Amino acid sequence: MALTMFGLLASPVQAADITIKVRVQNQVKDEATGKSTKEPIAGVKVVVTGADGVVVAEGVTDDTGLAAIVVPAKADYTVTLDESTLPDGFVLADGESERAVTEDNFVTDSVTLNFFTGNAERTSIGYWSQLAQRLADGARFGLILAMCAVGLSLIFGTTGLTNFAHGELVTFAALIAFVLNNERGWSLLVAAPLAIVAGGMFGLVTNEAVYAPLRRRQIGLISQMVVSVGIAIILKNVYLAYFGGRVKAYAAFNRQTCTELGPVCVTPRDLTTAAISLLLLVLVGVALQKTRIGKATRAVSDNSELASSTGIDSQKIIRIVWFVGGMLAATGGIFRGLDEGVSPFLGANLLFLMFAGITLGGLGSAFGALVGSFLIGLFVEASTLGMPIMPGADWPAPFDWLHDGVPSELKAAPVYVVMIIVLLVRPQGILGRRERVG
Amino acid sequence: MDAEPLTVNGSADLSEVARVARGALEGVPATPGAGKPDPIMTAVGVRRSFGGIVAVDVDRVEIQRGSITALIGPNGAGKTTFFNLMTGFDAPDTGAWSFNGTSLEKVAAHRTAAMGMVRTFQLTKSLTKMSVIENMKLGATGQRGEKWWNGVLPFRWRAQETAIEARADELLARFSLDHMRDEYAGTLSGGQRKLLEMSRALMTNPQLVMLDEPMAGVNPALKQSLNKHIRGLRDEGMTVLFVEHDMDMVHDLSDWVIVMAEGRIIAEGTPDQISSNTAVIDAYLGTNQGKSLLEDM
Amino acid sequence: MLAAFSDMNWQLIATATLTAVFGVDAMYFAIAAIGLNVQFGYAGLLNFGQAGFMACGAYAIGMTAHYWNISFWWGIPMAIGYATVFGLIMGIPTLRLRSDYLAIVTIALAELLRLIVRSVTFKKYFNGSDGINGFGKTFTEETPFNPSGKYSLWPFDQNANLFGRVMLLLIFSVASVMVGRMIADRLRGPREKLRVILPVVIFALVMLGAKQTEYGGLGFKSLIVGWLVVFVIGALIYMLMRSPWGRVIKGIREDEEAVRSLGKNIYSYKLQALILGGAIATFGGMMFSLSRGSVQPDNYSRDTTFFVLTALVLGGLAKVTGSIVGPMLYWGISQFISVFLFELTQAWGGRVEIFGVPLITSSSQIGAWVQGLLGLMLVLLMVFRPQGLFGNRKEMALDGR
Ligand SMILES: Nc1ncnc2c1ncn2[C@@H]1O[C@H](COP(=O)(O)OP(=O)(O)OP(=O)(O)O)[C@@H](O)[C@H]1O
Numbered sequence A: 001m002a003l004t005m006f007g008l009l010a011s012p013v014q015a016a017d018i019t020i021k022v023r024v025q026n027q028v029k030d031e032a033t034g035k036s037t038k039e040p041i042a043g044v045k046v047v048v049t050g051a052d053g054v055v056v057a058e059g060v061t062d063d064t065g066l067a068a069i070v071v072p073a074k075a076d077y078t079v080t081l082d083e084s085t086l087p088d089g090f091v092l093a094d095g096e097s098e099r100a101v102t103e104d105n106f107v108t109d110s111v112t113l114n115f116f117t118g119n120a121e122r123t124s125i126g127y128w129s130q131l132a133q134r135l136a137d138g139a140r141f142g143l144i145l146a147m148c149a150v151g152l153s154l155i156f157g158t159t160g161l162t163n164f165a166h167g168e169l170v171t172f173a174a175l176i177a178f179v180l181n182n183e184r185g186w187s188l189l190v191a192a193p194l195a196i197v198a199g200g201m202f203g204l205v206t207n208e209a210v211y212a213p214l215r216r217r218q219i220g221l222i223s224q225m226v227v228s229v230g231i232a233i234i235l236k237n238v239y240l241a242y243f244g245g246r247v248k249a250y251a252a253f254n255r256q257t258c259t260e261l262g263p264v265c266v267t268p269r270d271l272t273t274a275a276i277s278l279l280l281l282v283l284v285g286v287a288l289q290k291t292r293i294g295k296a297t298r299a300v301s302d303n304s305e306l307a308s309s310t311g312i313d314s315q316k317i318i319r320i321v322w323f324v325g326g327m328l329a330a331t332g333g334i335f336r337g338l339d340e341g342v343s344p345f346l347g348a349n350l351l352f353l354m355f356a357g358i359t360l361g362g363l364g365s366a367f368g369a370l371v372g373s374f375l376i377g378l379f380v381e382a383s384t385l386g387m388p389i390m391p392g393a394d395w396p397a398p399f400d401w402l403h404d405g406v407p408s409e410l411k412a413a414p415v416y417v418v419m420i421i422v423l424l425v426r427p428q429g430i431l432g433r434r435e436r437v438g
Numbered sequence B: 001m002d003a004e005p006l007t008v009n010g011s012a013d014l015s016e017v018a019r020v021a022r023g024a025l026e027g028v029p030a031t032p033g034a035g036k037p038d039p040i041m042t043a044v045g046v047r048r049s050f051g052g053i054v055a056v057d058v059d060r061v062e063i064q065r066g067s068i069t070a071l072i073g074p075n076g077a078g079k080t081t082f083f084n085l086m087t088g089f090d091a092p093d094t095g096a097w098s099f100n101g102t103s104l105e106k107v108a109a110h111r112t113a114a115m116g117m118v119r120t121f122q123l124t125k126s127l128t129k130m131s132v133i134e135n136m137k138l139g140a141t142g143q144r145g146e147k148w149w150n151g152v153l154p155f156r157w158r159a160q161e162t163a164i165e166a167r168a169d170e171l172l173a174r175f176s177l178d179h180m181r182d183e184y185a186g187t188l189s190g191g192q193r194k195l196l197e198m199s200r201a202l203m204t205n206p207q208l209v210m211l212d213e214p215m216a217g218v219n220p221a222l223k224q225s226l227n228k229h230i231r232g233l234r235d236e237g238m239t240v241l242f243v244e245h246d247m248d249m250v251h252d253l254s255d256w257v258i259v260m261a262e263g264r265i266i267a268e269g270t271p272d273q274i275s276s277n278t279a280v281i282d283a284y285l286g287t288n289q290g291k292s293l294l295e296d297m
Numbered sequence C: 001m002l003a004a005f006s007d008m009n010w011q012l013i014a015t016a017t018l019t020a021v022f023g024v025d026a027m028y029f030a031i032a033a034i035g036l037n038v039q040f041g042y043a044g045l046l047n048f049g050q051a052g053f054m055a056c057g058a059y060a061i062g063m064t065a066h067y068w069n070i071s072f073w074w075g076i077p078m079a080i081g082y083a084t085v086f087g088l089i090m091g092i093p094t095l096r097l098r099s100d101y102l103a104i105v106t107i108a109l110a111e112l113l114r115l116i117v118r119s120v121t122f123k124k125y126f127n128g129s130d131g132i133n134g135f136g137k138t139f140t141e142e143t144p145f146n147p148s149g150k151y152s153l154w155p156f157d158q159n160a161n162l163f164g165r166v167m168l169l170l171i172f173s174v175a176s177v178m179v180g181r182m183i184a185d186r187l188r189g190p191r192e193k194l195r196v197i198l199p200v201v202i203f204a205l206v207m208l209g210a211k212q213t214e215y216g217g218l219g220f221k222s223l224i225v226g227w228l229v230v231f232v233i234g235a236l237i238y239m240l241m242r243s244p245w246g247r248v249i250k251g252i253r254e255d256e257e258a259v260r261s262l263g264k265n266i267y268s269y270k271l272q273a274l275i276l277g278g279a280i281a282t283f284g285g286m287m288f289s290l291s292r293g294s295v296q297p298d299n300y301s302r303d304t305t306f307f308v309l310t311a312l313v314l315g316g317l318a319k320v321t322g323s324i325v326g327p328m329l330y331w332g333i334s335q336f337i338s339v340f341l342f343e344l345t346q347a348w349g350g351r352v353e354i355f356g357v358p359l360i361t362s363s364s365q366i367g368a369w370v371q372g373l374l375g376l377m378l379v380l381l382m383v384f385r386p387q388g389l390f391g392n393r394k395e396m397a398l399d400g401r
């Protein structure tokens, strides 16, 4: 199904110039309504220097405040805004006229940098509101991650399989929704639910076609895990063959201005996805606690033999888990795609964070996965924000990086450190139970 | 010991060692937690709970050196858990226990084996993809070739290996497994696996052998020969602690019986004293064993 | 449509395939696979971070040039040191727990290592995403081979000297006898005859294959040295696994509680196996970077680990021969598929369609197809032939009992 769907829609991949786009805007906040508006500033000079300090290219912003500067290759550059070319009375909001661009920033062929100007004392965002913003973003990411991870955890709980192809399950629906939205021109409001159901079906098919037969043949869990690795490789490459390696944005909902909600600024889209995620997760939680199937699922996770002997059809439960887990992963994938763009690696890049969340919460516990992944999402976003103690006093030498926070290219690092500490101190995780010994 | 006849229960057939062991236990009162003249293992206040279930809650128990002690009790009484706790495979919530006077708290499972205390498992653990003789050789302790830097220097362990192999062959012959020597352990029958596991444990040269249901699933003829082997161990100076549900076997084999129910030691005594103990019969009543116990004794 | 097959350059396909069978990729994969075999095949440890260990080796060598400015020989002890530290970080928290944890932590930490070496933050040490280039010149330059010449593994190649000829013939015949006998022992039928016939057949095939190979003179020395390293490490592991140490390791794979009850410190043995396998893998990373004089962080992504695993499973777990022949076949197959698809795309006018479904519309998709098919191979192997080519069917049959 995946094959034909993508096959029909495969688009030729064209080469484009590699550009750094610099946008310079003046940010004005209306104190009465609390809304902020942005106006472009034209005629600002921007210089791009290479890693060796030699000027590579220059550009001047146009009427839309944009300067598109073509660079020879995806590499590391420094982009400097010439402050003397700013109109009189305008200053850079954060005072930083230099920005670093790394090769990794070129996920597509272009990188966009935003410079904001404004009245210095108003727009330099305070530490606490920055923190609030990060936490809000982190909470949203945490919810998405939790949705992706619940399925992984339930599958592990009921079948014992650590599914290394779960990331590809997340990607699947995001790609389907992309194809329907961008290439078929369907509304995302139609495409997304369809893709979510497709994601659930995909999970179900994976179980029926691969893992259920393996379980029947009594193939060991380690072998099943290796099979899931193989499936991850296959899927990733099928996606890659038809979709190309670039990150692409959904046609729908991708230009929204944020509204201020207390200290934070969120777009209506983000608010909606967060609300839906929260709602779905609460539903899952309630279903696990209250419904017959939910209780049966937990029983199978606890002890599948015992559950079978009490008349629960554990294979049916496993099918339901794959379907529901697939749908949740699909939803998470589409929401993530709205945030960060869609690529064949979308889900695979989340897999480690899901694992970390599940480990933190307790392997095999669905609630643990939920809580753990949420915390991990929060933590990832927050860790890149520094912790300046106070003006004048700061962290002593080995901890000076705490001032600026973890560089965003390494924002996964603290997560892994947390994961290892959890395994050392409390291997059963926050909500997991201690292993049966002997 | 080889000449020992297969008949059971008659004290006339007892070996010298056995007579000494029974003699030593004669003066011991038949009360739970009774002190023994020469305990090889002592456990005090050992408690282990899983969630709400208290699996083991032993106030005091001592095992007499050189004796064969049976540990009996209904299913779920906590016998296996007790074995796990004593051998370091599980950690108790509270409690102290010692082997040969050395405290075993905080001693890792693999160290207890090196100290001379070896256990077998209720569900046999044979290393199926290794040959029977490899299984046996794995049991020997203090092998130089088990250090990785010696591994590629055969001259450093060849001589020791030959000696170990000879000892393994001897044990295999004794347990009538010699014809299976080079087969994969996975091809053995259930009973043969029990035998293999026991003889493999003996490769560690233990002082105390703890056998968890060594005769479960073993046919009667083989049971008799196992019975003989276990006595042989005692006659060689080893102490044996074993778990068993078959009361005939317990009665035939043991010098002393300890009864567990719901995690506690509820009775101790010689086999004869236990078979007339009402607390024991109460503990078994209501379970399947209850009836058979009454019939057996 | 079928006519297009005859337009394809079969000579090129054969040369590319056979060159890959004995090539640098197969060589460094073989080293990494021997290491992974110690961990996964023998000890049952699911290490999904082998690429991280390989990166330890590659960067140990790279850093001697980029950061320390010392002879690359220092890279060897450093690599082993890094592998030990890396193995300890991975193993200490996880080896007491269920095997899933090891898989999760190793894959995560290997990925973290890659993020660190390619980061701008640590550019001073590892030179970021550019990697480290142009080192190991002393190694490549002191070579008996003409840098611009073409070499093959054909013993009667005009470029070969007497020593090379004798060595190649010797190695080929020994390897043919080993592999041939091993296959014969796995087959039903007239074993005694097969034990003679198969080595001869394999020798003939190897000689025919070697004649097709073609390597540039610049990397030829690293190729030869690399295969020598494969041979030495393989022999050492073969011996180690027949020692009492190997017995404990194999016992742990079967049932660690049983081994523990016999007085072995299984935690320590598992750490040893993890670190030993990792230290071996560093040689893979070292030989690979020496052969190109370059270290690229993205060569050590998780896909690398997965493909080493695929190659190992192809050869057969817990067999030294399997871990060497597996990577050779893996790269042969991989190269065959990719050159075949490339030629096919050319012959069919830049587009491959089956039943109207466009499978390949641009040659940039071929890489993805090759990897996808190799992933499929891993799945099929695990399901239908978990013992790989050299594994023991008898051992596998014991699983069900
Ligand atoms: N790891 C564990 N987690 C939870 N409960 C456990 C665990 N181990 C043992 N138990 C419980 O502790 C109790 C004692 O179990 P144990 O295996 O020690 O019994 P036993 O006396 O060996 O029984 P049997 O004669 O059937 O072998 C049982 O109720 C069992 O369910």
Ligand SMILES: [Mg+2]
Residues within 6 Å of the ligand: B079, B080, B081, B122
């Ligand atoms: Mg028991």
